[in-house]
Amino acid sequence: MTTALFTHADALGHITPPGHPERVARIDAVLGALGDMDLVRLSAPMAAEDDILRCHPRAYIAELAANVPEEGFVALDPDTHLSPNSLAAAWRAAGGAVRAVDAVLGGEADNAFVAMRPPGHHAERATSMGFCLYGNVAIAAKHALDHHGLKRVAILDFDVHHGNGTQDLVEDDGRVLFASSHQSPLWPGTGDASETGPHDTIVNVPLPEGTGSADFRTAWEDLVFPRVEAFAPELILVSAGFDAHADDPLAGLMLDEDDFAWITGRICDLATAHCGGRVVSCLEGGYDLGALGRSAAAHVRVLKERGA
DSSP states (O other): OOEEEEEOGGGGGOOOOTTOSSOTHHHHHHHHHHTTOOOEEEEOOOOOHHHHHTTSOHHHHHHHHHHOOSSSOEESSSSOEEOTTHHHHHHHHHHHHHHHHHHHHTTSOSEEEEOOSSOOTTOBTTBOBTTBSSOHHHHHHHHHHHTTOOSOEEEEEOSSSOOHHHHHHHTTOTTEEEEEEEESSOTTOOOOTTOOTTTTOEEEEEEOTTOOHHHHHHHIIIIIHHHHHHHOOSEEEEEEOOTTBTTOTTOOOOBOHHHHHHHHHHHHHHHHHHSTTOEEEEEOOOOSHHHHHHHHHHHHHHHHHHOO
16 A cells, blocks of 8 residues: 655754753654655645635734744743744644645545644644644645535544644534544543534543553444444544553553554544545654654554555
């Protein structure tokens, strides 16, 4: 199967303060772990402004640009920072997700993985937070719907933190099914199972600290995958956060690489059944470098093996 890998050196230009968990070394860890894997390696382009505007208002784009420092750092909140080259990285993270959708829907690849940073699933419509500036996966979903004319897109998020930003950006759009499993209680404090959205297209699966493989898999099999089956998406987007790994320093779920391989395989099963194997996955969290690299490699290996 043909799996495309989208990345760009600009991902290394988003410098965060010393000791920050969302750091340049994360991309090095991911790309190093993918090594010589047989992937179609493509450049993540800058997003078009029209793509960003599908999710974020022009005033927000201007506000971020106005806050970029000439040197050093600007803190947008206690967790989220800008350095001189941060916006180039952010525009390419969004652009890589959009270009990956084009590649998969256009038949250039069976599926794709976007290895860029900063991540995106915490960025709300006009609020940066949780290391995130733009809602990369939500932007890609809107592009698939509005530009390519799809009618149903599913976003599946297995990051350990709730994808509050993605939920904010898509919950009013009945064409998008958003499902998130996440540790709870845990920052950002959203993602209760009662949050279902105005179109009943939001599926939140909070998991208690200490949840391991068996309960994680049961939750997805019982609560998420039947909803995806019923929705019958024409494209599946994945927020691939690997911070639910037992070794991750920011949370307390107890997953390992085999769990990430398993959920990737099950997502590919659904994609094969409903949308010709079309999956676009975007890197979100994962802050232990060894666990991140091993988990990303397990994820992409399954994409490669099971693509279409």
